[in-house]
Amino acid sequence: MAGEAEAVAPVRRLKRAERREQILDAATSAFSRSGYTATGLEDIAAAAGISRAILYRHFDSKAELYQQVLDRVCQRLYAETGEGEYTQASIDGLVRAAAQDPDGFRLLFDRAAREPEFAAEMLRFRDNMTKAAHRYLVEVVKDPAWAVWAAQMAATTAIGAVLxxxxxxxxxxxxxxxxxxRTVEGVIEAARTEN
Structure with missing residues (x-):
C-alpha cells in the first residue's frame, strides 16, 4: 500500500574470512586486468563492494594485498599440480587451476612476471616446475645438458600453452x-634425439 515502507532484506555481514576472500577475488580480477601499478585500492574496494576503510581492516597496503593474491594463486596451483613432483596428471592439474582461476593464472604468469617487486613468486613456481620436470627427465634423456633444456622448455611450454x-x-x-x-612430449622427444 502507498505510504507503507517496503521491507528491506537485512544485509548479511560476512565473516572475516569470507570478507577476506571477497577482497582477494576482487583484487585478483583488478590486478589481472590493469596490473599492480595502475590498480588503486579504490578500484579494488569498489569491485568488492566495500569501503576503503574495510579493505584496510584486512590488508595494510596494496603491496601486501598483491602478495596475498599471488600466494593464494600459488597455493591453488600446488594443490592441483602437486609440489615438487611431475606426473602425467601435472598438466591436467595446471589446466584445472587455470580454468578455476583464469585471472589468477594470468596475474601470476603474465602480470607479476613484469613486476620486479613480485616476479620472484612466479619464478619460484616456475623453478619448482622445472626442477620437478628435470627429476623425471634425467631418467629418459641421456644427455644431461639436453635434460636441463627439456625441463626448462617443458615448464615454459606448459605455462605458455595454458595462457x-x-x-x-x-x-x-x-x-x-x-x-x-603432446606438445611437452614433443619437447622431450626432441631432447632425446641424438642427431
Whole structure:
C-alpha cells in the first residue's frame, strides 16, 4: 500500500574470512586486468563492494594485498599440480587451476612476471616446475645438458600453452590437457634425439 515502507532484506555481514576472500577475488580480477601499478585500492574496494576503510581492516597496503593474491594463486596451483613432483596428471592439474582461476593464472604468469617487486613468486613456481620436470627427465634423456633444456622448455611450454588456451576462450576443456601433454612430449622427444 502507498505510504507503507517496503521491507528491506537485512544485509548479511560476512565473516572475516569470507570478507577476506571477497577482497582477494576482487583484487585478483583488478590486478589481472590493469596490473599492480595502475590498480588503486579504490578500484579494488569498489569491485568488492566495500569501503576503503574495510579493505584496510584486512590488508595494510596494496603491496601486501598483491602478495596475498599471488600466494593464494600459488597455493591453488600446488594443490592441483602437486609440489615438487611431475606426473602425467601435472598438466591436467595446471589446466584445472587455470580454468578455476583464469585471472589468477594470468596475474601470476603474465602480470607479476613484469613486476620486479613480485616476479620472484612466479619464478619460484616456475623453478619448482622445472626442477620437478628435470627429476623425471634425467631418467629418459641421456644427455644431461639436453635434460636441463627439456625441463626448462617443458615448464615454459606448459605455462605458455595454458595462457594461450585462456586467451583463445578455453576451447575444448576436456581435450586441452592432452594436447598440451603432446606438445611437452614433443619437447622431450626432441631432447632425446641424438642427431
Amino acid at each position: 594461450a588456451w585462456l586467451d583463445a576462450g578455453q576451447p575444448d576443456p576436456g581435450l586441452v590437457a592432452a594436447r598440451i601433454r
